[in-house]
Amino acid sequence: MSIWKSWVGGLAMGLVMGSASARTWELPVMATWTEDPRTTVTLAWERHEAGAAWVEYGVEGSDAWLRAEQPEAVRRHVFTLRGLQPGTRYAYAVGSSDGYAAPGRFWTVPADAAQAFTFVLHNDLQGGIQPEAAKAVSAGVAAARPDFVLSTGDLGESRYAADYAQAVASWRLFFECTAEELSQGVFQPVSGNHDEPENPDSFWHRLFELPDAHDYTLDAGPIRFILVDSTEDQAPSRTAWLARELQRAANDPAVTWVVPAFHRPPFSEGERGGDASIRDWWVPLFTRYEADLVLSGHAHTYQRTHPIEGVTYLVSGGGGGWLYGVDPDAPIMAWATSAFHYVWFRVEGAEMEVEARLPDGRVMDRTRLSARRHVRVEPAFPARGETCTIRYDARGGPLEGEEEVWLHLGRDEFNEALLEVPMQRDGAEGRWSASFAAPESPKWHLAFCFRNGDGSAWHNNHGRNWQALMAREW
16 A cells, blocks of 8 residues: 555544544645645644644655744644745645644646646535545545646535534544545635535634635636635625626636636526526626636536526536436536536636546536637726727627627616717727727716627627626725
C-alpha cells in the first residue's frame, strides 16, 4: 500500500474513532481559494488542542520546497500561501506540534485563459447520509483527478440535526466520506440549506475558508463563477448583488463564460420542483446578462435542460443524499435521471465538454457547450452624462446579415423610450457598435434592444431585452 493511501485510510479511521466525542474537533486539511486562484491557495485544518503549525510546499516533483510557520498556539490553523506559479500542480505537507502530519496536493489556475483545465461539480452529500453511496461518488471524483472541485452545498446535515452531537457527527461523516478527494486539490463550495448558512454560529462559517461565507466570485481561466447563497427566501435580498456581479462579468473582456452557481435550482422536474422565487427574481437576470450555464443541486437527481431563454440549467444532486424521482420526459429536459453521480467539465477557451458520470466513471450524459455573447457595454457601469459604448454581435441572432442596425434605448423597464442610435459596423462578421452620452433620467438602469433599418426585425433577447445598471453616485 502506498504512503498516500495509507495516510488517507488512517485519516478516515481517525475521524470515525474521534466521533465518540462531540466536544472536540479534529478536521483534516481543506484547500480553498480565498484570494487570487492563479497565485494563492488557503490551507486550513483544526486540532483537538492548541499548538504551533507549519506547511512545507513546492512544485510537484521538485525538491525545492518552501516552509511557512505559525508559531502561535491555536487550534484552527489557516495558511494562505502567496506568490505561487499559475497553472501549476503543487504538493504540500502540513504539521502541528501535537504530532499531526498530512500530505496533499493542489493546482493553481493558469494565467493564460486559453489553457485547458478540468473541474468537477460534486453536491448534496448531506454529511454522507448514505455513507457507502457518498464514499463511492467521492472515490469517483478522486479517480477523475480534476484540477479542482466546485460544490453548490448540502455537504453536512447541520440544519436538521436533532442536537449538537448529531450536527458534529454529520460533518465528521462528510470529511470521512471525502478524505481522499479533499487531499487531492481545492474544494470550493457555496452553501446549501442543510449547511445552515443563515445561522451566524453555523459550522459552515467555521469549516470553510472562503472569500465570503455567503456570496463571492471566482475566476478560473475564461470562467467567472458567481456563487450565491440561495437559502429559503434569500433570493430577493441577494438580487442586487447578483445583478451587479452578472453585469460586471458580462462586460469584462477577459471573461468568456458567465456561470452562476447556487444550491436551489430554478428549474427541476420531478419529486423536487424548481424554486419559484429564484425563477421570479434571478432567471430574468440570467437571460438579460447572457449567462452561459447555471449550476445547482438540491434536487437529488441529474437534470440538464434545453436552453431556456438562451441559458442552459444543470442540476446535480447525486452526491450521497437520498435520491429523488425525476421526469426525464419533461419538455424542458435535454437529459435527466436519478442516480448517484458527479459532473466532469473540461474547459478550453470558448468550448466546454460536460459529462455526467456514475461513481465508477461511466458516462451517462455528455454534451458540448460553446460560449456566446451578443452584447458588451463600456464602461461596465455607465455614468450619467458620460460616453457609453454598446457593442453588439449579430451573429446567430435575428439581425445577422442585416445591412443596417439601430440601438433602441429606454430607461429602467422601458418605462420610457429615450433614443434610437444608428450603429456602426466594426467588421464584416456582424459586429456593431454605438457610442452616446448616457442619459440622466434612468433611476436604475438602461434597457435596450436592437432593430434593423426599417423596424421589420428586432432582437430583444427572448423578450427580456438587455440592461445596464448605472454607475452608483452615492
